[in-house]
Amino acid sequence: MSDLKKIIGEKIRNIRIKKGLTLQQLGHLTGHQASYLTEAELGKRNLSLDSLEKIMNALEIKPGELFDFRELDLNSSDFETRSVLEVR
Amino acid sequence: MSDLKKIIGEKIRNIRIKKGLTLQQLGHLTGHQASYLTEAELGKRNLSLDSLEKIMNALEIKPGELFDFRELDLNSSDFETRSVLEVR
Numbered sequence: 652m653s654d655l656k657k658i659i660g661e662k663i664r665n666i667r668i669k670k671g672l673t674l675q676q677l678g679h680l681t682g683h684q685a686s687y688l689t690e691a692e693l694g695k696r697n698l699s700l701d702s703l704e705k706i707m708n709a710l711e712i713k714p715g716e717l718f719d720f721r722e723l724d725l726n727s728s729d730f731e732t733r734s735v736l737e738v739r
Numbered sequence: 740m741s742d743l744k745k746i747i748g749e750k751i752r753n754i755r756i757k758k759g760l761t762l763q764q765l766g767h768l769t770g771h772q773a774s775y776l777t778e779a780e781l782g783k784r785n786l787s788l789d790s791l792e793k794i795m796n797a798l799e800i801k802p803g804e805l806f807d808f809r810e811l812d813l814n815s816s817d818f819e820t821r822s823v824l825e826v827r
Contacts, residue, residue: 658802697789698787699787703743707743714743718806720803721803
């Protein structure tokens with residue numbers, strides 16, 4: 652499973668919970684099924700930029716809040732190592 | 740056209756040019772057609788996370804480099820105003 656999907660999924664989940672929204676509520680706001688969002692949060696959905704934009708608007712966040720990889724980039728070896736491990 | 744697609748497209752283009760890669764070369768590295776990448780750079784393609792990850796790997800950049808919206812978030816009103824204007 653790609654790191655990017657997993658990382659973005661976790662971020663969506665953390666922000667959704669912080670905002671006190673249920674999956675059903677986020678589903679209602681984005682037009683996505685709650686089951687689809689459940690899989691997206693688990694990194695199992697290959698979200699598109701349009702879907703991500705709908706989710707950002709529903710969560711009322713700016714791109715910089717969703718796509719914040721600073722702590723990841725600090726231990727970037729972590730990202731590269733995992734990608735290399737997955738390729739083998 | 741969504742802001743996110745336009746912003747990400749421009750970033751891909753700027754980084755590709757900075758790295759001295761042609762569209763054909765990036766196409767070869769990602770398995771995408773050069774014409775597809777041309778449209779993606781113009782914000783006309785709804786790229787998925789997997790495609791974005793392929794492009795990042797081909798450009799040898801970390802997520803934080805592609806998804807760097809700090810200057811955007813500074814004038815976030817710009818992002819929100821444009822989104823509102825487009826909705827009308």
